[in-house]
Amino acid sequence: MECSQRGGTADGTCAAGYGTCCAFLQSCGTFVRENRTLFVNNNYPDAYDGIGTCQITMQKINSDICQYRLDFDEFLLAGPETENHICENDQLIIAGAPGSVPIICGMNRGNHIYVDAGTDPQNSMVLSVVTNGESFNRTWKIRISQIPCSSNYKADEGCLQYFSSVSGQITSFNYDPTEGLQLSNQNYGICIRQDRNFCGVQYTQCPDPDNDPIQSFTLSGNSNSNVPAMVGSTGSSNFCQSDYLIIPMVSNVGRPPSGPSANVDRICGGILSADVTLIPTTVRSGVKPFRLWFHTDGVEAPTDRDNKGFCLNYVQQPCMSSI
Template identity: 55%
Template sequence: MGLKCLVILFGLIKFCKANETMNTDTLSKVADSRATGGIYLTKWNRGLERGHQDTKKIEHRFWSPVQRESKFLSLFTVVTFPNGGCAGASGDNGTCMTARECSSRGGSANGYCANGFGLCCIFMTSCESSTSENGTYFVNSGYPAPYDGTGSCELTVIKSHPDVCQIRLDFDRFSIAGPEQMNHVCNQDQFIVSGGNPIPAICGTNQGSHMYVDAGIGTTNPVKLTFVTSGNPFERLWKVKVTQIPCNTIYKADEGCLQYYTGVSGQLQSFNYHPVSGLQLSNQDYGICIRIERNFCGIQYTACVDTVNNRSRAFTLTGNSNNPVNSMIGSGSGPNNCANDWLLIPCAANVGRLQPAQALCTDRICGGTFAADLSMQASSVLIGDCCKQNLGVAERSLLF
């Protein structure tokens, strides 16, 4: 990013020229003038004029000719700072820039940055608009108040540079109507992403979740984000942060990863996960990628405890997690196989399990007990592999 300059001090210092050589009469007249408080203007005669020229010749022997402009010296204090990320006074993230640049690009100043020399510029937009600014917030009409209308609200995301490969969406606020109760299909409100890789439509409560959208290389079609609201009255609220990711960065996700997690620990949860009102969304098919960190050669997964419903595990895919049931694993046509909904973890094994002589590679996990074995007891699942592992979620997903 380019450096932006801010001039904070400027001034002019005027240096007076050395007094010309004057004779005794002239000096006495000046003295008389000062004594009387008057102003004395010397009337130069030819003798004085000639003496002045002689003096100038003597000066030129020792000093270079003084130009008229040398009477003035301009002093500038210039501060430069990069257009990097900053935290605004409201808690939103923005870009550090000058006040003039922020205003010309349609942003709003929200606190200071660069030790007070710059302003944290926040970009926030709503329905039927477009943006090429990195870090733009896409909010509902009337935000921060909820929206109770119906219709379509769309934002067009244009690449800020041809080297941008991905768009990351962070759902700081996301509350729209959930799926219907029978088949868990989003047939009222929907959030739709188009223009990039295929992404399933989602609805319900998704605050804290994120998505990665593959936007291709070079100048391609823009990515469009659309909230469709219909049906019964509902207090809808959304605030989606749009971050553009260059191709050559280390934090770019692999292609095909709808979600991408880093760090040595953390939690994953399905879209519309809520311990009380959440329902697993139908027609979901996407990949979750977890980066193996340096000096680690495996990933261990354990179902979280559901404290709200007093359950020891927050996992259910085609099964009832309130009552212990045999776990269902693998693919095929048997009664214990996952044929409809499943979580795909390649070559998963229960922690502490003795490997049989001919080790089988369990891939699909479903049911109401999270385990890679046919068991009534939930278990942690371990993948011992020194490369990045992908989780494929078909139909419905889970919370770890």
Template identity: 55%
Template sequence: MGGWNMCCAFGGVRKLHSSIRMSRYGICCVFMASCGGIARENGTYFVNPNSPDVTDGTGSCQLSILKLHPDICQLRLDFENFAIAGPDVLNHICNTDQFLVSGGSTVPTICGTNHGDHMYIDAGLGQSNPVILTVITSGPTFPRSWRIRISQIHCGSLHKADQGCLQYFTGISGRVKSFNYDSLSGRQLSNQDYSICIRTERNFCSIQYTACGDAIDSDRKRSFTLSGNSNSVVPAMLGGGIQSQSNSCPNDWLMVPCAKVADRVPPAIQCEDKICGGTFNAEPSTTERTVSSNIRPFRLAFHTDSVEAPTDVDNKGFCLDYVQQPCTNA
């Protein structure tokens, strides 16, 4: 069976792609599925109805994912495009629209805008039990759209994420952020509880995190606003470590294991674990600082409860740039 016919036989969409180096055309078979569909092929895209146009309909749109082989341990979801209605203004709960994952590992409900984000899902045991992706839409008219690439990862693959990691990053440097983060229009989502993992590269022993720059110039960054009223200056607050006499982060927090200010002179002897408030710093302060951690493997844990108002107002979540630091003999 020829390439074109093979693509059609398995439900793919035929496309042409060119190779500049080879100076010839080849066949690209793209698998796309929407509401009520079943994804059996690696690299299938889950798209909204009417894709590539937006949809403003309401209801439930489900896709079932079946393993292509028994030796599949994880699924990676890449949100190449994802925009549904965001959370409510008061408590930042996804009441209008929701993205849900069932049949695999526990995944928090998300909503809003999440272009470029990803998730790793435990595919579970057996080959016949599907993982189900569901987009629930309700409420007022909204230009919704999603295009999610589904990659099936073999148990022995080098691309497999560490156990318990909803997000998994590789490389010496990169950027991590909470779902629906945007320094201008985003809202921190409530009811989040997950881990973000960064693969420790060879000959690197620690990692540094710095709050991202904002999309617009302002006197006050919004790239780390987890608790308090972010319309005013909120200092870094700490919990679970030595410096704080009491836990100042009981509700919403980012765990950075044994966090210290990276360039503190003299270096801090004690360290902290949880950071919250409206300033990214491993010490109570309204001044932003780069934070380091030497606990391996490199992992962050993010937690939010179900209540924002009246204490927490207009928090955006977090966006951090990370750089791994090489091992030294000192």
């Protein structure tokens, strides 16, 4: 009853199954001061095919809020242009957040973003979906959660994405095996919460039955042909300087880091591996905290073509393992 009186609707269970979650559906031009707000397109659940800007203003429910988490329950906007993979038409823009949040577009259902809410209790943030260009059936439902400073599920500082499970899957924005394109102008941290008695992480690129050769890790080069893994190190290599994934002190499983491979922290090219190879390899890192960094510049053509970004499965490794 209290949920409906506040203008919300029942949405699953909370409080370890003893209570019902209350969700608040909001669309363009509204101010949001409720936890578990669902920001949706006009006429949702029907698709939206129009031009303009749809935005909401997020405000803290109390002074103990440090972050917002945006879960993309549904997210389908027009993708980037196909030459340099820039979000020229449709865009999700977050304004008012301390630091930089990249602009994204395309297909991002199931992905998420953490946003720093700032220290000012009165600080507000504007979440905008800009739609432009050709006719396109767009749909979005973005679940907005407010995260207290004192909570144990708050992301570490500098993490645009935060994964709290022992194992899971990480994808770049707009990753899709068939239609996705790696977005340009991305620069953000990806963090994994270290569970007790786990001392490292192994990463494997996702299976890709839709493409031959496999394209679930294609960051640079022409993905229409076989592109090997390329590796580099920060500040001391000519490789992986434009588009790359940083995995600190990464090495291939079964090969102890030694010699040049001991300094690898950047991987690019078309295969996940800590060596130059055409064979996908499980890689590992024992650097703590568990953190990746993804970077792309604003240029693809003519060197890079049809790169899809990455899809990685990760598994934390027990401290007694050989990692």
